[in-house]
Amino acid sequence: MLNTNTTIKVGEYSYLYDLLIPKDHMFRQWLALIDFSFVFDQLKDKYCHDNGRMAVDPVMMFKYLVLKAISNLSDVKLVERCRYDMSYKYFLGLLPEDGVIEASSLSRFRNQRLADTDIMDTLIKKTVEVAKEHKLIDGRTIIVDSTHTLSRCTPLGQTETLQKYAKALRKMIYEIDVNMKQSMPAKYEGDSLSDEINYVKSLVEFCSRKPELSLRENISEASSLLSEMVDDIEDHYTISGDDEARVGHKSADSEFYGYKTHIAMTPERLIVSASMTSGEKNDGPELPALIDKAIEVLPELERVVGDGAYSGQKNLEKAEDEGIKIVSKLNSRLLEGSKYEEKGFSYNKDAEMLVCPAGHMSISKKQVKDRTGNDRISYLFSRKHCGVCALRDTCLGQTKEKRQKVSAAVKTKQQIAQIEFMDTEEFKRWSKERYKIEAKNSELKNNYGYDRAIYYGVCGMRLQGAAAIFASNLCRIVRLMSEKQAK
Structure with missing residues (x-):
């Protein structure tokens, strides 16, 4: 049951906060900037209102998660620090003499109260509202990129893991009837993953055909576990305790x-929208969702700055529909026309x-497909002209061709417009701003423990990201306000 009593607590030792915590302390600035009661409104429907034991204040619980993001401590160590760190107690709204929660309460809060909520979007919107209220951001430009976070689990060696669990299953079978060894599939002890998978499948099938094995609970569980491992490997080539993590690539x-x-994020380095995916997802397809979320808080949005991953056709169409410019270089395959221009073709x-x-x-001309399946247009010139042309030797060189044939990538109207935009001073100027988001990614990893996940699954990653981005945005707002006041 929720406690709706909002009376300000005053204790015998409250004066210690005035003595120990400076007026320019980060937590004082945060509390002066933002009213955290919005968290209560966001989560109140997750609690029972008329019966049960009195719940810990959800606002305080949320503040614990923010402290966890900036301190990069475990739940147990965080609660221990909150017991004696006066600045942490001040931020939590506790009196100096108050006790702290049990560490296990944080886990329950995450799993029971924050599950199935859009807390990340809510937190980002709140910080953007504060920034706009103090006129700290322009709001017409966003810079986009993605950053990777390692799973809490390390993927296991596929072949070795399958061999380990297959060996355990065989041992269970021997305990039932050692004579079954003669009819069981031959044990595989090599290094080939495909051969190991075939062996495991045949072993599982053997168990399913024998009622005396399949009806035993331990055999059934071991067989099912092996089948799931094979499915995981065939689906995303990994075995891990984190079912939703995937292998992605930072480079080739x-x-x-x-x-x-x-x-x-804006050029002022304030994050305005974010989304989480497993590691194998490409960056480009996420842009429409980022734009939609950004427009909700920045309706005056005019341009998006990003690397070449964001200049796909669907993104160009989305930008055209929204009246937004995309400052992103097209794939070099689409720019090869300039090579022919250098040779004198127009x-x-x-x-x-x-x-x-x-x-x-x-x-x-005719439309053809290249070896990779991409559409191209092949332009043919006249044999009559090429045969007597004074530039024949320069144009055709030592080839035996009797006429010139030029192949160029097919460009849509959006791509043609983008190529023209890439030659403008606006494009060149805003391209130089992209480095800022690389610095933001580094900040999240180094200052907020975002280099490795502390929870399992995409939902856990979303929660970790929500706390880290919220804390990062608050710190940035404080910095921008200080710079503004210094001018």
Whole structure:
């Protein structure tokens, strides 16, 4: 049951806060900036209002999670520190002589009160409202990127793990009837994962065909566990205690196992929208959701700055629909037309044909697919013109071709417009702002423990991200206000 009594507590030792905590302390500034009662309104429906034991104040519980984000401590160590750290007690709204919660209460709060809530979006919106109220952000530009977070679990070696559990299953079978060894699948002890999987499947199938085995609870459980492991490997090539983490790639030769946080922030380095996915998800498809969330708090949004991952066709269409510019370079495959321009070829927009350096226009074109399945347009020039052209040796070189054939990637109207936009001073100027989000990613990892997940699953990652982003935004607002006052 919730306690709705909002009376301010005053104790015998309250004066200690005035003596020990400076007026410019970060927690004092946070409490002056934001009214945390919005957390109560967000979570009150998660509690029973008319019976049961009195619950710990949800606002205080949420503050514990914020402290956990900035201190990077375990639940037990965090509660222990709150017992003697006066600044932490002050932030929590406790009197100096008050006791603290049991560490296990934090786990229950996360799992029972914060599950199935949009707490992350609520926290981000609240900080953006505060920033706009103090006129700290412009609101017309966002910078987007993703950062990876390692799973709490390390993926296990697939072959070794399957061998370990298959060996345990065989041992259970031998205890029932050692003579079954003659009819069981031959044990595999090599290093090939595919051969090990085939062996495990045959072993599980053997158990399912024998009623004297399949009806035994321990055999049934061991067989099911092996089947699930095989399914996990075939689905996402890993076995781990974290079922929702996946293998992603930071580069062609660097991978990680965990999650991605997709972030949109203003040039003032305030995060305005975010989403969490497993590690294998690409960055580009997350942009529409980031834009939609950003527009809710920044309706005047005009441009999005990001790397080449965000210049896909669907994102360009989304930007066109919203009247937003995307400051993101197109794939180099779509820019190869400039190579032909350097060789003297040009594109005639009226005829929709290429013109060669000698001034001859292509006589036909057709759409083809390259080896990777991408659409291209092949332009053919006249044999008659190419055969007598003075530039023949330069154009065709040592090839045996009798006429020039030029292939170019198919460009949509949005891509053509984007190529033109890439040549503008606006594009070049805003591209230089992208480094700021790299610094923000580093800040989240180094200052808020965001390099490794402290919970399991995407929901746990969303909760960790909510607390870290909220704390980061509050610190940034305090910094911006200090800079504004110093001017």
